Amino acid sequence: MNIFYTGAFRYPNLDAAGKRVQTIVTCLSPEHNITIGGWEKNNNNNEPNHISFDILDRRNKNSLLRIINFITKGLKIIPYIIRNKHKYDCYILYNPPYLFSHVMYLFCMCTKKKLVLDxxxxxxxxxxxxxxxGLAAIENRLRMKYIYKKIKNKIVISNFLYNFYNEHENTIIVPPLSYTTEIKKKPHTELNLIYAGSPGKKDKVNSIIDIILNLSTDNKNKIKLHLVGFTLGDFLKSHVSYNEKKLLFIEHVIFYGRLPMHDVYKLYEKMDYLIFFRENKRYAVAGFPSKFVEALSFSLPIISNSIGDIKDYLPKVGIIYNPGENDPNELIKTALMCKNKFDKDIDQLFHSHFSIDANKCKLLNFIENIK
Incomplete structure (x- = not known):
């Protein structure tokens, strides 16, 4: 089958969305011809079946133009799709905006093409x-509760979304996937924790800092926290109350700012745990943190609260810690004692649930049965 895979991602690995698309393409490409239409700027990766449409990173100072671009995001691809409709049998749309989704839905109805939502x-x-x-919230509700439900074939990332679309038979769960990584041993005695990401309003980085602030002096001296994706200035700008506390934690925290992914992966090899926390809200239970799977691919256990689908895997591959409820000193004691005890369970879980090989047949069978 000839497939065009497009949507709000930066291919091949410029963001978590691009990495997801890359791994799904790896699963499908042995039996299908796939063209990727990324929404990133042209990144010159020289892949013959990859087109960059330069949609996501455009900035407009004019507020009216920003609104228009928001509503019409993705529509610039439609002329390409119409011109090349003879090339493709199926279209996979990754988290597409409402209007673009609607146009593609009508296009596929008229041309008898297959349509899949990721x-x-x-x-x-x-x-x-x-x-x-606001306009963005209205658009969000329209896409989730109206047009996405009209698309018959769905790849979803979580049990929450699977249950939301439960009236549709051809829906499968595909979590974030990753490639197997060669693991290096970590001989150090101190405890190295890492958070890597762009927290925004999703990840509660202040809850990680609070662990440091509430440790005994002895335990503070046993820990080093590595924060990637933002600077100290970025953190203090979004968490103003921590300005007066920074002298109490700065000695034990390294802020790296934004790093290329290959540098983040080098850091993973030296870490003992990945740490992150999310609120028990819809965004957290509907999604699945790709950083969780990336950590497992480096045999890196996780410290997190038990939210969404990851509750099915903790504490088998890490430690459950609920900020504001559990004792941070007990957390550090347990983390030091157990940091080399998760390797076997991590290896088994990664290869059975989150590897390319574990999901390839499921995805191929799904594509064979699309309606």
Whole structure:
């Protein structure tokens, strides 16, 4: 089958969305011809079946143009799709905007083409620009509750989304996937924790800092926290109250700012745990943190609260810690004692649930049965 895979991602690995598409393409490409239409700027990766459409990273100072671009995002691809309709039998759309989804739905109805949705998130309305009643929140509700439900074939990332679409037979769960990584041993005696990402309103980085602030002096001296994706200045700008506390934690925290992914992976090899926390809200239970799977691919256990689908895997591959409820000193004691005890369970879980090989047949069978 000839497939065109497009949507709000930066291919091949410029963001978590691009990495997801890359791994799904790896699963499908042995039996199908796939063209990737990324929404990133042209990144010159020289892949013959990859087209960059330069949609996501455009910035407009004019507020009216920003609104128009938001509503019409993705529509610039439609002329390409119409011109090349003879090339493709199926279209896979990754988290597409509402209007683009609707146009593609009508196009596929008229041309008798197959349409697949790859859905990995359901935004929290208050996290979007304009808040609960803003244009972005309205668009979010329309896409999730109306047009996405019309698409018969779905790849979803979580049990929450699977249950939301439960009236549709041809829906499968595909979590974030990753490639097997060669693991290096970590001989150090101190405890190295890492958070890597762009926290925004999703990850509660201040809860990680609070662990440091509430440790005994002895335990503080046993730990080093590595924060990747933002600087100290970025953190203090979004968490103003921590300005007066920074002298209490800065000695034990390294802020790296933004790093290329290959540098983040080098850091993973030296770490003992990945740490992150999320609120028990829809965005967290509807999604699945790709950093969880990346950590497992490096045999890196996780410290997190038990939210969404990851509750099915903790504490087998890490430690459950609920900020504000559990004792941070007990956390550090347990983490030091157990940091080399998770390797076998991590290896088994990664290869049975989150590897390419574990999901290839499921995805190929799904594509064979699309309606």
């Amino acid at each position: 859905n990995t998130e359901w935004y929290e309305s208050e996290h979007l620009i304009g808040g609960r009643y």
